[in-house]
Amino acid sequence: MDLERLLTDRLAPAFATVAGGPVDPLVRRSPRADFQSDAALALARRLGRPPRDIAAEVLAHAALDDVCAMAEVSGPGFLNLTVADRTLTDLVSELARDDRLGVPPTAAPETVVVDYSGPNVAKEMHVGHLRSTVIGDAAARLLEWLGHRVVRVNHLGDWGTPFGMLIEHLVALGEAEGADEFSMGDLGSFYREARAKFDTDEAFRERSRRRVVALQGGDERTRRLWRLLVEQSERYFLAVYDLLDVTLTGDDFQGESVYHDRLGAVVDDLDRLGLLVDSDGAACVFPPGFTGRDGEPLPLIVRKRDGGYGYPATDLAALRHRIDELGATRLLYVVGLPQRQHLAMVFATAATAGWLCPPARAEHLGFGSILGADGRMLRSRTGESVKLVGLLEEAVARATELARTKNPDWDDRTTAETGRAVGIGAIKYADLATDRAQDYVLDWERMLSLDGNTAPYLQYAYSRIQSVFRRAGAAARPDAPVILTGPAERALAIELLGFAAVVAEVEWSLEFHRLAGYLHRLATSFSAFYERCPVLRAPDELRQSRLLLAELTARTLRQGLHLLGIRTVRRM
RNA sequence: GCGCCCGUAGCUCAGCGGAUAGAGCAGGGGACUUCUAAUCCCAAGGCCGCAGGUUCGAAUCCUGCCGGGCGCACCA
Known part of the structure; x- marks a missing residue:
């Protein structure tokens, strides 16, 4: 049970009583306490009462005594909640016994198709494929871990003129x-x-x-x-x-050619539904609400004038295949933002045709471009798109060099393995740590830095924990009592208890920068803890408790990074 | 012309209806006989592009404008 959930569950009935209907207590982290509930403010108008009165009444009705050390009305009507240490230690102990770190498998598993990567046969993969591949893979990993049936589809450009x-x-x-x-x-x-x-x-x-x-x-x-x-x-x-x-394998290739013999049916069925319009000899659908440069309705050209099928036909055939044959109810398209309009038209057409209807829905996971240091779209010196492997190799080379200079005594293999995990991790993390829709600047110095919101910082925190366990010579005991002696330990415990809430949020939003941000906060909390709370030199009971906190942090970092497709390393 | 995305600290970014707008980097000041100082701590840094509007309350919602990027019929 994560903390936010617990507090929400305790406050919701009280709010319902006061408001006479269900109310989301809007629990969130607070700078003035551990958590705060903002719902009384929003309720003030509806109930025609001062928000502070509402908050006070909610407080009187809420069963918080056993979970909160303090709960009070504050400011214009906030409820500030300070969680009892006992609650924290109980929940941390519960986490320690749970190999899923408090994240339950989904109660409503569905079949999700993730369409990502999609390079073109006989063409080099370039930076443009990086984001689709990295974001799509994170989506596949996360949804799969939550218990959904995930079908990875690598929509290869393997057909056409x-x-x-x-x-x-x-x-x-x-x-x-x-x-x-x-x-x-x-x-x-x-x-x-x-x-x-x-x-x-x-x-x-x-x-x-x-x-x-x-x-x-x-x-x-x-x-x-x-x-x-x-x-x-x-x-x-x-x-x-x-x-x-x-995680893409050879089994996931489903190129455009796969749909080749289904294109005729797409056109026929659209025709039968009366959706097809002949325009200059081309067979088109005109989904409402789309206009072109000249202000005229914009067509989706399913069959070209020369009789060949346009890519919309392939997209529609693929969509039907995913729903009808793969049984998908959630269709994810990890494709660049520039294709937004095209996909919207495909989805609109499919919906009108009755092919795409609830519970099935399609989502465009659009993303921005990768920019060079000059703030313009990343290009090679000759103006071509940058080869993806070149980029990856540079990341690995830079990280390997860093590993070598920091650890000159390592053997080549360890250095190479570390360099690879850190270099690839850095590049993937940089991609996932900012809002998808944003363009982002590829900056080697920043993304390979051990400071800041970077993969190496998280990996470093993880490796320090491994180092502690190497010296401890023993694993943490999951049943060790948790003892919180100060603010650093307390803050770490609260962060650990927030993993489930973040994962649940990302399950539907697929905004991986939220998960990344969480992991960074967790690593930051751990670093502060590490600085102030000696583990190995602590007296036995405290040592056991701190080992447990460290171990939980390591597992959470590892799992979280794993969901993002990033490896951890034992040493750095 | 229409549409989409983006304008928040010097830089890179969070926050997207609630209290004094947060991180990281860079710059300033501190902490290594102590589990990896590749770290940590402290201070400083902001008319949240501009102008209106809605609201008890707006960086957040609405409208208009300005600036940057990207799309808009037979290539995917």
């Missing part, structure tokens, strides 16, 4: 050599070469067009070459996911 030129380029290079060059991990140059030929060579362009037709028509050799490109790319992506420490 570019594959004509890519396959032709492969043919031109010779299958063997082409595949060789392709698998070298330099996807970018393969694509650029193909593109260059396509742009300059008329004959090549024509062959590419025919190749697209052959691909869609199911020509055997073309299909085989296409598979080759897809498989090589998938292998490459999996290597990146491995480096990034992302």
